Amino acid sequence: DIQLTQSPSTLSASVGDRVTITCRASQDINIWLAWYQQKPGKAPKLLISQASTLKSGVPSRFSGSGSGTEFTLTISSLQPDDFATYYCQQSYSYPLYSFGPGTKVEIK
Amino acid sequence: EVQLEESGGGLIQPGGSLRLSCAASGVTVSNSYMSWVRQAPGKGLEWASVIYAGGETFYADSVKGRFTIFRDSSKNTLHLQMDSLRLEDTAVYYCTRVFQGVIDDWGQGTLVTVSS
Numbered sequence: 326d327i328q329l330t331q332s333p334s335t336l337s338a339s340v341g342d343r344v345t346i347t348c349r350a351s352q353d354i355n356i357w358l359a360w361y362q363q364k365p366g367k368a369p370k371l372l373i374s375q376a377s378t379l380k381s382g383v384p385s386r387f388s389g390s391g392s393g394t395e396f397t398l399t400i401s402s403l404q405p406d407d408f409a410t411y412y413c414q415q416s417y418s419y420p421l422y423s424f425g426p427g428t429k430v431e432i433k
Numbered sequence: 434e435v436q437l438e439e440s441g442g443g444l445i446q447p448g449g450s451l452r453l454s455c456a457a458s459g460v461t462v463s464n465s466y467m468s469w470v471r472q473a474p475g476k477g478l479e480w481a482s483v484i485y486a487g488g489e490t491f492y493a494d495s496v497k498g499r500f501t502i503f504r505d506s507s508k509n510t511l512h513l514q515m516d517s518l519r520l521e522d523t524a525v526y527y528c529t530r531v532f533q534g535v536i537d538d539w540g541q542g543t544l545v546t547v548s549s
Contacts, residue, residue, distance in 0.1 A: 357534060359534070359535040359536075361478075361536075363478075368527055368539035368540065368541060368542055369478065369536070369539060370539075371535055371536060371537050374533070374534075374535045380537075412477065412478055414478075414535065414536075416533070416534025416535055417534075419534070420483050420485070420489075420491040421480045421483065421491055421492075421493055422480060422534060423480070424477055424478040424479070424480070425477075426477045427477045427478075
C-alpha cells in the first residue's frame with residue numbers, strides 16, 4: 326500500500342502569506358497526485374489533479390508541483406476563504422486510492 | 434451537473450446493520466466508478482469501498498466482509514450495506530464519483546453513529 330504523509334499537520338498563517346504544504350509518497354507515484362480542500366461540515370472539493378492541473382474555477386493563487394515521491398501545494402497569497410484543511414490523494418495505486426492525513430491552515 | 438444525495442445514516446448499536454443510499458442525477462451510476470469515502474469525527478478521509486462500471490467491487494481491509502457496495506440501475510442509486518457495525522465505523526459517509534483516479538463529485542455526506 327502507498328502511504329502519504331503531509332507536512333506540516335497544522336499551519337498558522339496570515340492573509341496575504343505565501344503558504345506551502347508538502348505531501349510525500351512512500352513510493353514513486355509519478356504525477357498521480359490530487360489535492361482537496363475541506364471546510365468544516367462540508368465535503369472536500371477537488372483543487373488540483375495530476376500534481377499540477379488546476380481544476381476549472383479554482384483560483385489561480387493555488388498551484389501544485391512535484392513528481393515521484395514529493396509534491397507541494399502552494400497558495401500564493403492566502404485569502405480569508407482559504408482557511409481550511411487540505412488533503413493530498415494518490416491516484417496511482419488503484420482500486421483504493423489513499424489520502425494523506427491532512428494539513429489544517431489556521432488564522433495566525 | 435452531477436448531484437449525489439446520501440441518505441440512511443443514523444444512530445445504531447454495535448453489531449447492528451444499516452444501509453446507506455446515494456441517489457444520483459447528472460451521472461449514470463451503472464456506467465461510472467463510484468465509491469464511498471468516510472471520515473470519522475475530527476479525522477481524515479478514508480476510502481471504504483468502490484465499485485467499477487463493470488461491477489467489480491473493492492473494500493478497505495477495515496470493512497471487508499462486513500460492508501457491501503452495490504447499485505440499483507433502475508433507480509440510478511448507489512448503496513452501502515453495513516453489517517456487524519463497530520464503534521470505529523462512526524463517521525460521515527460520502528458518496529463519490531471517481532474519474533481518472535480523482536473525486537470530482539461528492540455528496541453532502543450522511544452521519545453514521547455506532548453507539549450503545
